[in-house]
Amino acid sequence: MPYAGERQILVALDGVQDPHNLGAILRSAEFFGATGAIWPRDRAVSVTPAAIRSSAGATERLPLARVTNLARALGLCKEAGFWVIGTVVDGGRPLREICAEDPPERLVLVLGSEEKGLRRLTRERCDFLATIPRRGEIGSLNVSTAAAVALAALYV
Numbered sequence: 001m002p003y004a005g006e007r008q009i010l011v012a013l014d015g016v017q018d019p020h021n022l023g024a025i026l027r028s029a030e031f032f033g034a035t036g037a038i039w040p041r042d043r044a045v046s047v048t049p050a051a052i053r054s055s056a057g058a059t060e061r062l063p064l065a066r067v068t069n070l071a072r073a074l075g076l077c078k079e080a081g082f083w084v085i086g087t088v089v090d091g092g093r094p095l096r097e098i099c100a101e102d103p104p105e106r107l108v109l110v111l112g113s114e115e116k117g118l119r120r121l122t123r124e125r126c127d128f129l130a131t132i133p134r135r136g137e138i139g140s141l142n143v144s145t146a147a148a149v150a151l152a153a154l155y156v
Contacts, residue, residue, distance in 0.1 A: 033155065095130045
């Protein structure tokens with residue numbers, strides 16, 4: 001549990017399919033001290049033996065929740081005082097700019113699926129969209145790598 005005045009971040013996953021990505025994301029979330037992780041029951045991977053191995057024990061330490069409707073769950077998070085940051089490949093504000101403005105203490109970091117990113121309803125629930133700036137020609141990061149980069153930036 002976070003201490004008083006310490007940033008609380010929930011990690012929400014919108015349709016992540018690969019168990020290795022799920023495990024790596026949960027590992028990064030636990031490493032950086034995230035409050036928990038949520039993702040939908042349908043069209044998303046469950047906690048499989050491969051995900052457990054990839055998590056390096058994070059599945060045993062991090063509160064996890066599978067929800068029926070992710071967009072509705074994000075709405076409930078907002079009602080509870082969380083701000084929702086969706087990650088997108090293009091079109092969002094640079095993540096370092098958001099971090100420089102000292103974001104709210106209670107956040108939900110939303111990461112999209114490996115192929116399609118955030119779904120429309122999930123995107124509509126976000127208070128703002130963030131992009132990890134790139135210099136190279138590769139179009140995007142793997143979702144688990146993007147999770148680690150974003151969490152590191154938000155916890156600094």
